Amino acid sequence: DAGVIQSPRHEVTEMGQEVTLRCKPISGHNSLFWYRQTMMRGLELLIYFNNNVPIDDSGMPEDRFSAKMPNASFSTLKIQPSEPRDSAVYFCASSYRPTNSPLHFGNGTRLTVT
């Protein structure tokens, strides 16, 4: 079990640029979550997929953020255009079922927008 794999581990970009974060969930898991973590706001849920379908995107900050899950083994989170306030650590997590099931987190992507 390789765990949840995220790439890149670190991303530094300039304001206005497009950023794409990638996630490979654990094989067999049918739920995928994107979280953002900052010192000020802690862990915030951005979007949740179940069986590749977005179920809850109420946490997506604004239209600059979009997420896709084209298949069960891959998801992307895109920010276009990026802004300095988007700087944070972005985590992807997966689980087999959402109800009371633990989340398995990746090691995150640390995004810095200058």
Place this chain on the structure above:
Amino acid sequence: TQLLEQSPQFLSIQEGENLTVYCNSSSVFSSLQWYRQEPGEGPVLLVTVVTGGEVKKLKRLTFQFGDARKDSSLHITAAQPGDTGLYLCAGANNAGGTSYGKLTFGQGTILTVHP
């Protein structure tokens, strides 16, 4: 909006001391999970408590879910430097008959155990 408040936010203690971290809410949760996060890594699940009043032990860690399922505590006995990390509580709410147990995370408690 359900909120989980953790306290204290920071805790710095010496090896061998005991400590308790609290997680409180005005809302009822279907279950509550505790995670530990180390620098540069994602949170890792420690335990899930489901029943009001439930107590679970994991070596030197004792987790309790409040009777009303609105609060929880984590007690560490004889803390060790290896316990250092960010401790997060997360409440799940399966209200509305949905199978989607959306997790609400607390802000976390940063624990530092000095040798």
